[in-house]
Amino acid sequence: MRESFHFDLVTPNRILLSKAVAEVIVPGANGYLTVLAGHSPMLIRVIPGFLHVRFFGEAEQIFVILDGFFDITTGDCSLLSDSVISLSNFDEIESYIAAAHAALGSAPTDEIRNKAEECFSYLKSVLKEKNLVNFSLF
Amino acid sequence: MIDNGAPLMVSLKSLRDRITSVKATQKLTKAMQMVAAARLRRAQESVLAAYPYSKKMAILLRKIKADIEGENVPLLISGTGKEKVHFIVIFTSDRGLCGSFNAHIVRSAKDFINARLDEGKDIKIMTVGRKGFDILRRDCEHMFLEHIDLREMKRIDFCYAEFLSKKIIASFKEGHFDVCTLFYSKFESVLHQKPISQKILPSLSFSIIKEEEMPMYEYEPDIALMLEDLLSKNVSIQILCALLENLTGEMAARMRAMDDATRNAGEMIKKLSSTYNRQRQSRITTELIEIIAGAEAL
Numbered sequence: 001m002r003e004s005f006h007f008d009l010v011t012p013n014r015i016l017l018s019k020a021v022a023e024v025i026v027p028g029a030n031g032y033l034t035v036l037a038g039h040s041p042m043l044i045r046v047i048p049g050f051l052h053v054r055f056f057g058e059a060e061q062i063f064v065i066l067d068g069f070f071d072i073t074t075g076d077c078s079l080l081s082d083s084v085i086s087l088s089n090f091d092e093i094e095s096y097i098a099a100a101h102a103a104l105g106s107a108p109t110d111e112i113r114n115k116a117e118e119c120f121s122y123l124k125s126v127l128k129e130k131n132l133v134n135f136s137l138f
Numbered sequence: 139m140i141d142n143g144a145p146l147m148v149s150l151k152s153l154r155d156r157i158t159s160v161k162a163t164q165k166l167t168k169a170m171q172m173v174a175a176a177r178l179r180r181a182q183e184s185v186l187a188a189y190p191y192s193k194k195m196a197i198l199l200r201k202i203k204a205d206i207e208g209e210n211v212p213l214l215i216s217g218t219g220k221e222k223v224h225f226i227v228i229f230t231s232d233r234g235l236c237g238s239f240n241a242h243i244v245r246s247a248k249d250f251i252n253a254r255l256d257e258g259k260d261i262k263i264m265t266v267g268r269k270g271f272d273i274l275r276r277d278c279e280h281m282f283l284e285h286i287d288l289r290e291m292k293r294i295d296f297c298y299a300e301f302l303s304k305k306i307i308a309s310f311k312e313g314h315f316d317v318c319t320l321f322y323s324k325f326e327s328v329l330h331q332k333p334i335s336q337k338i339l340p341s342l343s344f345s346i347i348k349e350e351e352m353p354m355y356e357y358e359p360d361i362a363l364m365l366e367d368l369l370s371k372n373v374s375i376q377i378l379c380a381l382l383e384n385l386t387g388e389m390a391a392r393m394r395a396m397d398d399a400t401r402n403a404g405e406m407i408k409k410l411s412s413t414y415n416r417q418r419q420s421r422i423t424t425e426l427i428e429i430i431a432g433a434e435a436l
Contacts, residue, residue: 010194012296012378014187029359042356043202045364069368071198078194082296082371 003037004056008078009063016084017053017061024077025052026070035072044070046081062087066118150421153414157407164403170235171396178328178389184294185325185382192375199372205361214307214369217340218316223260225283225315225339226251227306229322229380230270231388232288237398239323239331239391240269243384246333247321251278262315266302266381283314294385299378300370306377307370310339322380323387328394331387338376341369 007024009017024035027049046068053061068081206215228247230240247270251261262283265271271285286302288294306318318339323331357364 008190008194010191012188012191012299012375013184015190029364033358040356041354042358043198043361043364044358045367069198069364069371071194071201073201078198080191080194080198080371082300 002056005037006076007053008076009051009053009084010078010080011084012082016063016086019055021053022056023052023054024079025050025054026079027051027065028070035070035077038074039072039077041074042070042072044072046070046079050087051079051084148417150414150417153410153417157410157414160403160406160410164400164407167396167399167403171393171400174389174393174396178386178393181382181386181389182325185379185386188375188379188382192379195368195372195375199368202355202361205355205357206365210362212365212369213311214339214341214366214373218313220316221259223262223315223317224254225262225264225306225309225318227264227266227302227318227320228270228274229320229384230265230267230273231384232268234269235395236388236392237395239388240267240273242331243321243323243333244270244273246335247274248277250319250321250335251281264306267384283309294378294381296374296378299381300374303370303374303377306339307373320377320380322384324383325386325390328390331391336376336380338373341372 002022004020004022007017007019007021008015022036026033026035026044027047028044029047032049033044046065048066049064051063051065053063055061063084063086065079065081066083068079068084071078071080206212226247228243230243234240251263254261261278261281263274263278263281264284264286265274265282266286267288271282275282284305309315310318317337320336320338322334322336324334326332355361
């Protein structure tokens, strides 16, 4: 039987996930990396992609992630990201897309407009790829 | 003669008008108090939600401290090696009606500025929020580097904090200042907000972490490639926490100020009503006396 370890998925707005998990697959700078209990300490720069979180006896959770830092220490892992949404929550995805869409039009600064553009185009590509959302949104 | 804020012989109509006007003001202040209370709750939730990220980021930076120390320490940590030019970023509110909230923050910043000027240092100022700018521009106009209005943003979020942090970091890298300090109000309770200063650049007062707690990290990619982003995110989250603390304090101060105003309006209504009733009674009595005197004369 594999061991579980504690995983926190933290954003500046809230803690999205904080529980014992079986494994986490994270899109690192050098490709996808599977993290299991007892992994050696590592700090990974996360690149845009899918974050898979697997549990014992529960359905897997998938998140779309744009950036962040994955901190692996013995028995405890944390992912700090300011751009992450859960693929299991369709309402959240749609509202995220709507917010990104609105931000494109009304962004007060180039910085925020670029961020919204980046967010919007990435979501568009990954969700189309996964065939997850209503394409009329685009 | 003035009695209870109203002239004794003022007409009943003007008293009635005044009571109506104070009642309307009371309704307004009550509504503002309720709005501030609702916003205060939301702001408190946002502050609490932002702290885990901030705390974890601080812990992470402490854990990789050993690997940062070396030859290639980034400018954001090492600083310029001088403390000649101080950059003061002052967070206040855009709107008034919140008691002495903004005045306290500005006073604390002014004390800091005067102390640094006495030491012969140079000062540059950035204000975020209209009120701080309005108060400071009279005395410190020549020190202003920039002013940002909060009303441009519908809500304070990480994106906005990142926008500010990138501005500050870019200015730091261009050598415009040596030390950056934030001034904002820390929310302690509805009755108490404490103006505080927080040094954000050069980054990080690394507190010592026990040797056995310090993991030997591997980095993907190399630490040098991600350190810049990590430090920039750390500055952003500190700015976000400061902005949210400040917003919470502002809402608490406004709620209290509006509560005081509502109570004062209530007391004024009571006094004006009492004056109105007294005058009305005296007019009726006079009229009765006149009628009785007229009847007796007949």
